[in-house]
Amino acid sequence: MSLSTGATARTASPKERSLWMLDRLVPDAGANNVPAALRIGGRLDRPALRTALTAVVRRHDALRTVFHAADDTLTASVLAPGGTDLDVQEITPSADGPQAALTAFAATPFALDGRPLIRVGLLADGDDDVLCFVVHHLVFDTVSAGVFTRSLARAYARVLRGEQPYPADEGAGPVPVLDEPAPRPQSTDFWRDHLAGFDPGALETDCGTGHNPARPTLAGGRLDHTLTPGATAAVRKLAKELRAPEAVVLLAAYYLLLAAHGAGPDLVVGTPVNVRGDGAADAIGYHVNTLPLRTAVDPGESFRALVTRTRNVFFGALSHADAPVDALLAEVARPGASWRGSLFRHVFNYVPAPGDAGLAFGDTPARTEPAESGYCKFDLELNVLATPETLSLRVVHGTEALAEADARALVRRYDALLSGLGEAADRTVAEIEVGTDADRTALRTGYEEAVRAGGTAGFVASAGGREALPGVRGELCLVATSRPAADDGHDGAHPQHGPYRRTGELARRGYDGTLEILGRADRRVTVHGVPVQLDRLEALLASEDGVRAAAVVLRKGDDTDPGGLVAFLAAPDDPQLLDRLRKRIGAELPAAAEPGSFVVLDALPTAADGRPDLAELERRAAAGGTTGADDADGQLLADLVELWNDVLERDDVGPQANFFELGGHSLLAAKVAQRSGKLAGVRVRLADVFANPTPLTLAEHLRAARA
Template identity: 45%
Template sequence: MSIAASRKEAAMWLLERLVPDTGVNNVAVAFEVAGRIDRGLFTAALRAVLARHEVLRTVFRSDDATLTREVLAADQLDVPVVDIPAGDDGMDADLTAFAAEPFEIDGRPLLRAGIRAGADADVCCVVVHHLNFDAMSTTILLRELLAGYEALAAGGRPDDAPMAALAERTPNERSVAYWRKNLDGLRAAEAGLWCALPPVGAPSLRARTVHHELSAPARAVVRRFQRELRASEAVVLLAAYSVLLAQHGAGSDVVIGTPVNVRDQRSMNAIGYHANLVPLRVRVDPDADFRAVVKQTRSTFLEAISHADVPLEHVSPAVLGDAPSSWRSSFFRHLFNYVPGTVDASATLTGMPLRHVMVENGYSRFDLEFFIMPGEDATTVRAAFCVDAFDAADVGLLLQRYDALLVRLGDDLERPVAQLSRRGADDLALPASAPETATTASVLDAVHATAAASPDLVAVRDGADDVSYGRLWSAALATRDLVAASDGSTVAVLAPRGAELAAAWLGVWLAGRRCVLLDPTQPIPDLAARLADSGAAPVLAAEGLPVPGAVRIPA
């Protein structure tokens, strides 16, 4: 019997229609064994898990306007275990491709499984559509698959006793009222970071990841704060993430999404889509210290958990009214996900060493997500980011600055957060003067050669004013002389895109100094913080930008 899908399920389906033929909603769980997997045992163990959890046998059908779901009987479902061809790059691109292959919403199973045979190790991968699955389900599925395989290998029978399905709860009206009040007046469009890319009209939702292992000093600070501030590791790291975002343009009204498991104590082993994304709204007072930010973050987090029974899809229409829809979340662009280890490092399967394999699907509907993966010996931050929103280099810099922020907080817990430096390891390692690389020299030579050969040729179309190469080079030389007469090794340039910016950039290059470009459209506090961090002197500003102490860019 088919029944109508829930609002949460329909919202996911609508997202998929925005980017058809992608695996944007696919979730993968994989493990590697140092040896050979018995395909027959693995297939039988998987069938036992499917018989046990009806949600894995739930299929969906759609037309232009509606989405319905239906549960298939165990004997109606056939999920063959296929071969995953091994790639040549050694970077698990083959697993990513397997995870990213789209499912059809046409009544067919939303699950597939495969084995990649290696020279000395096999990898088993199961991919499930997010309609039937969430992050906690990966742990449950993996645990039951391994237990079933072990039982079969020992000549026993896997546990295939049906488990009662966990139905989605009716939203509590008190929780609905809480979110309507808490989210009133909030617009994620105003929370973009200054280092983000310009918005695109037709998103690809393609994503990449960058990993960073927290330094020993940063981990020590987090452990100390857990004791001193009486906060969990997750809360301390979440509070630091909110400060990092505020430092980079998110403003003082920072909203971070985080998934919350809504299973009750009797249903902790239920596979399915039993998590709600909740927005954590932390108002970062620039004059407050980190202790106050942690206190507010902890309170906000606990309140959100107590009202997490309501999916945001039940709240959005009432809060947003007639606001235009977008592929972006209406409430947040940045996520935080605290993910404890999935498999013990000492785990084995029939005596073979086993390790968990992280498999990406290659897509994200959020700008940036920090996955915190703590371990006994290391804590890794996996930053997943949408390539429509960020460059990998900027995300890598954000991770370094996150680490440096934690260390800095340990040295100066009482300092107001607005006064904290945002510098990271690479910021501090930048050379005092810009080395003349082959690329730099070739650009300068090319501009100079063109200015000499064709001085009247248009170099920059700046509004109604066409600036020639001769005029541009003359302004660059004047800038060089101005900068060379100063004592600073770093020069800041504040100018909109146009001829003045081009002339200033070329002039700083010619003077052999390092250039820091500032965007005049950014909020004044952000500009002031970036300028303070850079240590730049002098500051060159375009005409019409009154900046105290700045020098006018030569015309």
């Protein structure tokens, strides 16, 4: 790696643009903020701190790097050292405690308008000061936080002694921005081959909220957990026995945990890797590449075999870490109208726990204080902090994907899984127990209560045929406890409960043992790689004022039209009805659940049983004429079709062509947002394109925005 500096503007790199896409998706959120905090055992000298801070910022070009966002372009430049004096802000205390105050300070977004991307604040908490600094990820990462902290502490101590912040022998010039080299061709080829044919639908788990909103908040929650001594001992025993790093053993177990909750068997987990080269260990900046590590979890193989394959994938990826996957986005992007990354939704990171020994500001001791922005970019981030004695987990979860109870259950199961693996390296994945004692109690209690109620009891079967863990969706199976032994009319036999019949109903067992029915399994379809429960969507549509009945079918597509959901409504003529329904769907259901077409009828055709005639509705959907195109501005729709063709470099796009099914991705979607906004004369957010991925639906959205 080389080091370079300069005042001229440069075009943002692909991985910088990817961060910017997230800012555009949630422009009022600080999802890209990197916060860190230190608890100082006393009061800091404010003027001395400000002098030291100014010196550190002047010293590092990365901290003076600013970005300018305009339309669909992002450029970066470095401010002159003399123009970046920073104030130390006083953080407003919160009635909810210091953590709430720090989170509020950390969550405030930065504007990419040429201003510095760093702010520093002090929170007075009792006799202590809490020093918090927040920096945009475009110019910072967790390694940078350590470098910045040490530099600031040294400079502060020197200022207190009446000295210059930096000694003369360190040189007077600024530390230039680390210039990452272009990826090697062999690394690009490696990732292209590694990710070939991956189906992002495999990332879906059967636990959690099932909510994938088109307009996300990226709200996040955090859990901290120290692995039990048994789990830690098992990991370290397996690492020696299997000749694999601790990180690999923990990662293999993470794959197994995700598979046990419905993901896979083909899985990708993102792992951040520091790409600073020799001589640049103390470079501040955004110098992390997140590697998409792909492996398969085979129920018939041993955990030993899974660790071996994970180890091979891990080291192969590290040797090609110079290629950020963002640079390959156009080549490896997969269909799916979702803001979530199409390559991974789960992150694993293994790092040494930060040490506070000897850390001080002058003569005042300091220690690390938790600081969170309150956001999460992924469904689940599993951070392992290792010391010689312990392994601790810092788990961040997207609350729109996983409720706190779901995340807590995953953490506890991970601990239990690791504890049991110490003596199970040669057992098959299918034989390895994942649940906790609390899980087994919930399953047993729920079943036994049903038996006592009389006659018939049930359990939930996972896709693999095993009894699903609490919180995991599966098919409800009924056990007739009073059935005569000679009756063999059943679909299978549970090892404890005996013969059972499948019901075709989706269900899940709650963490307290209660059973929740979720709808018909045969009414679950996959749209843009996302599972959608049609009866749940129909219930939402039918609950809207004025809608007498609703039915939804999946229309099959072709090479130029990927098809999609068609909603048939028995409702009066109401110009605002579809806008209200789209808003509700966007707020309550996954983005993929929004129908591409709505058809309003006086009454729905019915079958002999009085229910909507789905076969007839499917025929009507396939016959066309269901798009509602007359409701949209004809010229605007034509212009958007032309825009789709231009951005996707095609000439066969139709009004119902899904942008993402035809190869679009977030970087191209940003162009659509900018250009469609100019066409319609309204502001179009990136989230609007994800929520309205066809020319027709975007035209209807823009028409409503102009009204």
